[in-house]
Amino acid sequence: MKKILAIFLVFLGSLWAEDPVIDVVNSGVVLPKIIVKDNSNLSDENLKKSFYNIIVNDLKVSSNFEVVANATETSNYTFEYALNKNGNTLSLNVKIKAGGSDKSEQTYTLNGLEQYPFLAHKSVKASVNALGLAPVDWMDHKILIARNSSSKKSQIIMADYTLTYQKVIVDGGLNLFPKWGNKEQTLFYYTAYDHDRPTLYRYDLNTNKASKILSSGGMVVASDVSVDGSKLLVTMAPKDQPDVYLYDLNTKNLTQLTNYSGIDVNGNFIGSDDSKVVFVSDRLGYPNIFMQDLNSNSAEQVVFHGRNNSAVSTYKDFLVYSSREPNQAGVFNIYLMSINSDYIRQLTANGKNLFPRFSSDGGSIVFIKYLGAQSALGVIRVNANKTFYFPLRVGKIQSIDW
Numbered sequence: 001m002k003k004i005l006a007i008f009l010v011f012l013g014s015l016w017a018e019d020p021v022i023d024v025v026n027s028g029v030v031l032p033k034i035i036v037k038d039n040s041n042l043s044d045e046n047l048k049k050s051f052y053n054i055i056v057n058d059l060k061v062s063s064n065f066e067v068v069a070n071a072t073e074t075s076n077y078t079f080e081y082a083l084n085k086n087g088n089t090l091s092l093n094v095k096i097k098a099g100g101s102d103k104s105e106q107t108y109t110l111n112g113l114e115q116y117p118f119l120a121h122k123s124v125k126a127s128v129n130a131l132g133l134a135p136v137d138w139m140d141h142k143i144l145i146a147r148n149s150s151s152k153k154s155q156i157i158m159a160d161y162t163l164t165y166q167k168v169i170v171d172g173g174l175n176l177f178p179k180w181g182n183k184e185q186t187l188f189y190y191t192a193y194d195h196d197r198p199t200l201y202r203y204d205l206n207t208n209k210a211s212k213i214l215s216s217g218g219m220v221v222a223s224d225v226s227v228d229g230s231k232l233l234v235t236m237a238p239k240d241q242p243d244v245y246l247y248d249l250n251t252k253n254l255t256q257l258t259n260y261s262g263i264d265v266n267g268n269f270i271g272s273d274d275s276k277v278v279f280v281s282d283r284l285g286y287p288n289i290f291m292q293d294l295n296s297n298s299a300e301q302v303v304f305h306g307r308n309n310s311a312v313s314t315y316k317d318f319l320v321y322s323s324r325e326p327n328q329a330g331v332f333n334i335y336l337m338s339i340n341s342d343y344i345r346q347l348t349a350n351g352k353n354l355f356p357r358f359s360s361d362g363g364s365i366v367f368i369k370y371l372g373a374q375s376a377l378g379v380i381r382v383n384a385n386k387t388f389y390f391p392l393r394v395g396k397i398q399s400i401d402w
Helices: 002-012 045-064 113-130
Strands: 033-038 066-068 077-086 091-096 101-111 145-152 152-159 166-170 176-179 187-194 197-204 209-215 221-225 231-236 245-247 254-256 264-270 276-281 288-293 300-302 309-314 318-324 332-338 343-348 353-357 364-371 376-382 384-391 396-402
Touching: 033 045, 045 066, 045 113, 045 376, 045 384, 077 113, 077 245, 091 113, 091 276, 101 113, 101 343, 145 176, 176 221, 187 209, 197 221, 209 221, 209 231, 209 353, 245 264, 264 300, 264 309, 276 309, 288 309, 318 353, 332 353, 353 396, 364 396, 376 396
Parallel strands: 033 066, 033 077, 176 396, 221 264, 309 353
Antiparallel strands: 077 091, 091 101, 145 152, 145 396, 152 166, 176 187, 187 197, 197 209, 221 231, 231 245, 245 254, 264 276, 276 288, 288 300, 309 318, 318 332, 332 343, 353 364, 364 376, 376 384
16 A cells, blocks of 8 residues: 555656746846844844844745845835734834835734744735735745655644744654645645555644545545635545545545546646646656546646656646656756646756645745755745745655645
8 A cells, every 4th residue: 555655656756946947037127125124122132033034035035125235225115123022922013114204014913932934924925015016925824844754754744935933733654745725724634544544634723633534545645625625636546546536525425537547646626617637647658747627537638848747736727847857867847837828937947846836826836845865945936037945954845735
């Protein structure tokens, strides 16, 4: 049973990347300059320094500003804030100033010191929106990570996109492939073993309890959730042949969507009405991406670039996937395309990248970057052609969801 899951991991491992993006769409664009001014009166110097660094980082990652370090240099905006700590509660006041006047002001409170990175992310997100700039609404979203600690142990952790905040949610045994179950990020699905039998669990963050959803011989992995949260696309191998299934959480009805003698995995809804699904299959003799109507068993090839394409993620009519470069040993790059055109855009230049995932607004892509025995979280700002990396200090990232 674990052998089938191992094959699935290797099959999805046919994707990987690094470095800023190749095609510079916004070449020559001059960004407004912004200075960060910290008016906090904190005795906790570590918190003070870390919070400042996160604010600066967020402004850079937003790709809306050029952050100026020298306070004497002329700037278009000033990001002025005061962070205060009272016991286990944080309060934050933020003002965005331009030309001597306040453009926006927000006040926040947070109970729980450990989640302070989200306070910084939320304030930058709101400030960007107040200025009418390209939104970064994904910035305060949580990321789920399956983190390997050994060959037979992995944890599910919840983190911010910089990996400054990390909290272990599921521990003990082999816990893999976490997948958010709703937009509110209050529940997620993951795969674990129940007496050596692959089992799909749902974890409720409000109750901190896990419940069994499905089990199957071979493997069972939730790869996508419908917009309304009522249906799952699941890869299962009850007869040691991985196929894509549709599971209705309300009726408990399980429908097999693919029936190929080889490998069909990683189904994702595509389009605005969840009526179609893309998935990875080796029916051409190598991993590639196909699309199928939910009411049909006829699949069509979607990607005609490359001969080793895998780990697909979707946003509306767009998909992002990883492709092995034919003449570059061990190099896997991430590509972006639409099912409505033949245009394919390469997003990375070299190295190994895994598991690309769209942000909630489709404007950013998060992925796993492998650096030898270490791994990092990469964030691609698609329209800005910028990539940022955040290393995982302990363990190795197996899979992610955003």
